[in-house]
Amino acid sequence: MTYCVALRLNRGLVFAADTRTNAGVDNIAQFRKIHYWCNPGERVLVLLAAGNLSLTQSVVSLLNEQLVEREEDPDSINLYNVPTMYRAARLVGDAVRSIRAIDGAALEATKTGFAGSFILGGQIGSEPPRLFQIYSEGNFIEATDDTPYFQIGEHKYGKPILDRVAQPTMRLGQAAKLILLSFDSTLRSNLSVGMPIDILLYERDSLEVRREKRIHQDDEYFKKLSQAWSEALREAFTKIEEFNV
Template sequence: MTYCVGMMLDRGLVLMSDTRTNSGVDNISTFRKMHHWSVPGERLITLMTAGNLATTQAVISQLEERNKAPSERHNSLLEAPSMFQVASLVGKLLRDTIAASDASNGEVAGTGTFTASIIVAGQIAGMQPRMFLIYPEGNFIEASFDTPFFQIGETKYGRPILLRGYSRDMSFEDAVKLLMVSFDSTIKANLSVGMPLDLLVAERDTFEPVHARRIGPDNPYFHAISVGWSEALKLAFESLPDYSFYLPKDS
């Protein structure tokens, strides 16, 4: 399992992903799930992946054409005329990769064995930052004012944090803090999500990350967030009115 979040703000984009993959409790590995490409002054494109690792790695490899010599590689993401076309390209690759995996393994298409989903986010010069959630079938939806962030993977534990804390005009620093709390809550609730975390912050019209970092389990800021959030929850709980067995029936 995994957990990835892409968040749109007035200032730009904030994205975070974990790195844990597992095939059972005794086979846990670390793999990067966030990938980005940039052309200075022209575009920045980021992908975050969740689902079958072989499927997502195949999609990334096809985008980068890793089977070719370095001099012959051609990343089509860097020439797509719009973020919509980027999302269409990634969606088609994902759909075709899943279908090919199903066929080669004798699976019925759409059974979910090789399924995956992808968040695509970025900006191309002269256009607005955009973010898309791509489904295994290759179709996708776009983030909007009504749906300003996307999650993939193990979403349920961290979602309430985002719903309560998100504001489109919040600062990058507050957005990172909010994501830290969301990921801490998810990690504590589900062993299939784990450190380290990858973080990328992209400011509008800069076309390169203004902040990119891998956050390990010994990161002092993440530790402070984790401890502080736990203590704040306990204080909030203790401040709530006490329940009484002797309340009137209409209370």
């Protein structure tokens, strides 16, 4: 399994992904699930991926091959020349459909299935930052102020805190704190989600990646956060009046 989450804020975007993949509980490995493409001053695109690793890696490979192809054919469409984030999301969706055409039938014929989903966010030129969730069918939806975040993979344990706290008006550092709390709940409850966590904070109109970090098990901030949150929850619990019937 996997847990990825991204928030769309007025001040930018925050992305995070765990790094654990597993084929059964006795076969786990570490893979980066956050990918980005940056043409400084012009565009930043960040992709989070969950699902069959063969599918998600193939999608990234296809997107990268398109970038190489453009040297031969300058008219070909790729992540570095699409004019909007909407077009970029379509490009990712098309890549998913291309892989489905190759691997879909074989996977669907087994218990494995063809499963994958993606979160794509970023900013191109003067367009405001946008955030999309792309399904394994290649179609996609966009985040709005009503629902400023997307989650893919093991989303349930980490959702209650997001639902209660996420706001488009948050600062990036606040949103990163929220996302890490959402990860903390998920990591406690699901073994198939594992550290380290990759986190990337994109500041609106910066058009470059300045703030990213890999958070390891022994990260001081994460340990403090996790402990403070547990204590705060227990304290808050104590303060509430007991049920009496």
